[in-house]
Amino acid sequence: DVKVTQSSRYLVKRTGEKVFLECVQDMDHENMFWYRQDPGLGLRLIYFSYDVKMKEKGDIPEGYSVSREKKERFSLILESASTNQTSMYLCATAPGLGQEAGQPQHFGDGTRLSIL
Amino acid sequence: AQSVTQPDIHITVSEGASLELRCNYSYGATPYLFWYVQSPGQGLQLLLKYFSGDTLVQGIKGFEAEFKRSQSSFNLRKPSVHWSDAAEYFCAVGARTNAGKSTFGDGTTLTVKP
Numbered sequence: 001d002v003k004v005t006q007s008s009r010y011l012v013k014r015t016g017e018k019v020f021l022e023c024v025q026d027m028d029h030e031n032m033f034w035y036r037q038d039p040g041l042g043l044r045l046i047y048f049s050y051d052v053k054m055k056e057k058g059d060i061p062e063g064y065s066v067s068r069e070k071k072e073r074f075s076l077i078l079e080s081a082s083t084n085q086t087s088m089y090l091c092a093t094a095p096g097l098g099q100e101a102g103q104p105q106h107f108g109d110g111t112r113l114s115i116l
Numbered sequence: 117a118q119s120v121t122q123p124d125i126h127i128t129v130s131e132g133a134s135l136e137l138r139c140n141y142s143y144g145a146t147p148y149l150f151w152y153v154q155s156p157g158q159g160l161q162l163l164l165k166y167f168s169g170d171t172l173v174q175g176i177k178g179f180e181a182e183f184k185r186s187q188s189s190f191n192l193r194k195p196s197v198h199w200s201d202a203a204e205y206f207c208a209v210g211a212r213t214n215a216g217k218s219t220f221g222d223g224t225t226l227t228v229k230p
Contacts, residue, residue: 004159031216040125042222043206050216090159094216104150105218107159
């Protein structure tokens, strides 16, 4: 079974801090994704990565960056946290085109981030 | 571009009643289609998926969904709802050439009355 582990379930930070959210997967999936989830807005894609050191912007990348130095780890970085980044953040993985293409995404349990 | 619409933001059903959650998608070819469920404070869990073949797909927890190409729909059904089914449900569409990306609907929240 695929396991996607997000480093924190709950996190409280202050405005202006640099915040790191970590995601680790154990299934050798090529694709990894970061979403934020807000009431009434569903899941919005922030960034995704289809290979080590490769990334693409999603729908709402502003204020965020990502890092993927190893295949199993995908980090989301809030460069200077702001209160409007208070949200639930979900990491997901999926096989790539060369793997079992078209498979569903597998999600972590989420990190509920509060920026004060 | 692909898109997904879940017309119902919130649905309430009585325990033991049948359930249908609607999903409409927009995509130029045959898509991959998924239904996920999210319990409070948790990530999303896959209920079922459609890739090809039989248009009626069975999933976990007694759920099923039917792919109707002519209506661009992939509605989720369950004949008898249990209180533990209360959760948020997401429909998603994936492109066959799109490196694992999926587009998600905004979700439908299901409340189950005793």
